[in-house]
Amino acid sequence: MLSRQVVIALLTGLLAGHAVAAPMPMPMKVARSEVAQRSPEPLETIPVYVRAVNTIPAEEATKAPNGVIVPYKRAVNTVPEEEATKAPNGVIQPYKRAVNTIPAEEATKAPNGVIEPYRRAVNQIPEEEATKAPNGVIQPYKRAVNTIPAEEATKAPNGVIVPYRRRAVNTIPAEEATKAPNGVIVPYRRAVNTVPEEEATKAPNGVIQPYRKRAVNTIPAEEATKAPNGVIEPYRRRAVNTIPAEEATKAPNGVIVPY
16 A cells, blocks of 8 residues: 555645646737737837828819818810709709690699699688688688677687776876886886986986996097997908919908918
8 A cells, every 4th residue: 555645745746737737828828929029119100190282283273072182173064155054063064944834824833843733722612601721721711709798898819709808997196107018007107317417328228327428539540440349449451461362362260361
């Protein structure tokens, strides 16, 4: 029989062999391969935004609909001058009118550019009945029925007959002025002027207040001025065009820049 020490030694050697023979994890292998293959040189710079270079002569008009500068080519009109033309999408083409194939004695209409007969609505309601046609459809005109006693006043603002409420009762003495902006009679209170008589006043919302003096023009008379918000200020001259005449320009905010 083997001794206890020999058995322990054999088991230890067996377990150690399994541990050494175990496969290496995949991330560790990839990391080691990348470290082994990576070059010490710096990586190339990735361009994020590259402006388009204009290689077209300056005297030619250009456009860049998708960010690529290309020459601006106008549409060539190959249609004879005596024919009418149209260009809805920038392409010149003959203008074809709708042909009327309906007899001349029939009324026509063309709401969408297509000529078609004009069909009138047929009135199937007896002649003795009143009719209406708000949307082009003939229908009987139904009057509102008055169920209110004849001795009461009525009104019909929306076509419905309702009693007319009596006017507001004036309980204010006759010698006082009154007003009724919302149908309720109230005393008319005048605004009290507490501004000295020698000062000009105004009352835009019914409140008397001093009229602020006009802005003083301290700009020399030979200079043009403007006052958009009530403050007098010099009128800046128009932008000077320093761009060559052969280049197209634009001025979206009043500043002349190349187009």
